[in-house]
Amino acid sequence: MSDVDELLEAARAGDRRSLSKLLTLVEDGHNSPLERGIGSSLGITGPPGVGKSSLIGKMIDIWVERGESVAVLAVDPSSPRSGGALLGDRMRMTNADSSDLVFIRSLATRNHPGGLMDCLTAMVDILSECGWDKILIETVGAGQSEIRVVAFADRILLVDGPDRGDIIQAEKAGIMELADLIVINKSDLPEAERAAKSVKSALSVGEDDSTPDVLMVSAHSGEGVEDLVDQLRNTKTSADRERLRVRERLISAWDYTLLNSTELDSTLQALEKGSITLQEAVDRIRKEV
Numbered sequence: 429m430s431d432v433d434e435l436l437e438a439a440r441a442g443d444r445r446s447l448s449k450l451l452t453l454v455e456d457g458h459n460s461p462l463e464r465g466i467g468s469s470l471g472i473t474g475p476p477g478v479g480k481s482s483l484i485g486k487m488i489d490i491w492v493e494r495g496e497s498v499a500v501l502a503v504d505p506s507s508p509r510s511g512g513a514l515l516g517d518r519m520r521m522t523n524a525d526s527s528d529l530v531f532i533r534s535l536a537t538r539n540h541p542g543g544l545m546d547c548l549t550a551m552v553d554i555l556s557e558c559g560w561d562k563i564l565i566e567t568v569g570a571g572q573s574e575i576r577v578v579a580f581a582d583r584i585l586l587v588d589g590p591d592r593g594d595i596i597q598a599e600k601a602g603i604m605e606l607a608d609l610i611v612i613n614k615s616d617l618p619e620a621e622r623a624a625k626s627v628k629s630a631l632s633v634g635e636d637d638s639t640p641d642v643l644m645v646s647a648h649s650g651e652g653v654e655d656l657v658d659q660l661r662n663t664k665t666s667a668d669r670e671r672l673r674v675r676e677r678l679i680s681a682w683d684y685t686l687l688n689s690t691e692l693d694s695t696l697q698a699l700e701k702g703s704i705t706l707q708e709a710v711d712r713i714r715k716e717v
């Protein structure tokens with residue numbers, strides 16, 4: 429049996445250190461021991477500071493209370509402090525049984541030229557194979573590369589804040605179109621109601637069965653979080669959103685191929701010198717793959 433198979437066997441049996449090691453191997457580019465696409469995940473995204481991590485913490489409490497296990501892949505936790513705080517909070521949970529039901533792992537895109545596409549799906553598959561009921565991918569939804577990451581999830585929850593600026597930012601980044609469910613967090617703040625209304629009215633333009641619901645929650649007070657957790661169970665995606673996600677995944681794969689091409693350096697040099705055109709550069713890289 430190979431190292432990877434041994435780790436998988438131990439991880440399946442519930443050994444967390446083996447699970448961590450296995451995820452590290454896959455993150456370092458090792459082939460996954462599993463078939464692709466067996467696990468399903470929930471992507472949680474939204475502008476910086478809207479309360480994604482706080483909300484995930486509250487959702488975890490509810491799932492754990494119901495006996496469900498939760499694994500979180502936190503992609504580029506914006507500050508090691510906030511990423512670490514969530515982790516720290518979990519570790520400090522008094523009920524030892526509960527913390528057995530929670531697994532949190534940080535991932536940094538900077539270690540992955542061309543994106544996480546080579547390892548994210550594999551990590552979700554491994555977590556699923558090892559029996560994790562809920563697999564979450566948290567990413568800051570602030571730009572194109574984050575959208576690319578969250579598009580690997582099977583369902584997408586957009587978390588927004590009451591601030592108009594946040595909502596505009598989410599719209600600009602194009603996450604609205606990808607979201608299967610939207611929550612306005614910080615419902616304890618006065619502007620939240622208005623924010624929810626404005627998001628609803630923006631969505632109602634082309635309203636049909638697949639228009640995502642908009643809920644209000646407060647990660648601070650916990651209000652609405654139970655409803656959110658229940659609603660997630662029935663949340664469906666739409667053909668349009670599925671198409672958009674698949675499209676983003678394809679573009680990720682394309683970028684990855686380009687950025688990891690052995691012809692990349694020489695092609696860039698030739699472009700700098702002006703000895704080939706952009707079209708010739710594309711043809712050259714395509715030929716190499």
Ligand SMILES: Nc1nc2c(ncn2[C@@H]2O[C@H](COP(=O)(O)OP(=O)(O)OP(=O)(O)O)[C@@H](O)[C@H]2O)c(=O)[nH]1
Nearest residue numbers: 476477478479480481482506510568614646647648
């Ligand atoms: N009033 C209020 N503040 C909240 C709520 N949820 C989170 N916050 C605050 O918002 C700030 C950001 O919370 P985080 O959970 O770190 O937000 P995040 O979206 O994960 O942030 P990044 O990962 O940095 O993008 C913190 O100061 C939280 O205390 C809420 O429901 N109400």
Ligand SMILES: [Mg+2]
Nearest residue numbers: 480481506510
């Ligand atoms: Mg966070």
